[in-house]
Amino acid sequence: MASASSSSLSTRRNRLVVPLIVCPSCNVKTIVRCTAKTDANRGRIFYTCPDHEKDGTGCNFWYWEEGYINYLKRNGFIAGEDGTYGKTAQHLDLNQDAFGRQDEIEKKLIAIVPIVREILLAVKCMLVVGLFGVLILVCVLVVVLMK
Numbered sequence: 487m488a489s490a491s492s493s494s495l496s497t498r499r500n501r502l503v504v505p506l507i508v509c510p511s512c513n514v515k516t517i518v519r520c521t522a523k524t525d526a527n528r529g530r531i532f533y534t535c536p537d538h539e540k541d542g543t544g545c546n547f548w549y550w551e552e553g554y555i556n557y558l559k560r561n562g563f564i565a566g567e568d569g570t571y572g573k574t575a576q577h578l579d580l581n582q583d584a585f586g587r588q589d590e591i592e593k594k595l596i597a598i599v600p601i602v603r604e605i606l607l608a609v610k611c612m613l614v615v616g617l618f619g620v621l622i623l624v625c626v627l628v629v630v631l632m633k
C-alpha cells in the first residue's frame with residue numbers, strides 16, 4: 487500500500503523509476519547507474535554491477551537502460567507496473583479526451599435542441615400569423631370589393 491503510493495508519487499516526479507537492485511549475478515554489490523563515455527554511445531545510460539570489468543571479467547551484469555528496465559520487469563522488480571502504469575495512464579488520458587470531446591458535442595447538441603425548437607415554434611407562429619394575415623387581407627379585400 488505504502489510502496490504503491492510512493493512509487494506512483496515518484497512516477498509522477500520522474501516518468502519512470504528505475505530501482506537499483508542488488509546484483510543478481512554476484513548477489514553482493516548494488517547495481518550502479520552509469521553514463522556511457524564512449525564516442526559511439528556518449529551520454530547513454532547503462533546499469534552495471536560495480537564488479538563488472540570493461541574487459542568482460544568480474545561480474546557479468548551489464549545492461550543498457552532499456553535492457554535493465556526490461557530485466558526488472560521480467561523479474562518482477564517493477565512488476566511491469568511502471569511500464570503498464572504509464573500505458574494505462576496514457577489510455578485513460580486518451581479515453582478522457584474522447585469522453586471530453588463527446589461531452590462537448592453532447593453539450594452543443596443539448597444547447598442546439600432548444601434553439602431548434604424555438605426556431606420551429608417561431609416558424610409555426612409566423613405561418614399561423616401569416617395565414618391569419620392572408621385571411622384578414624382576403625376578408626378586407628372582400629369587404630372593400632363588396633362595397
Ligand SMILES: [Zn+2]
Nearest residue numbers: 509512535545
Ligand atoms: Zn555483480
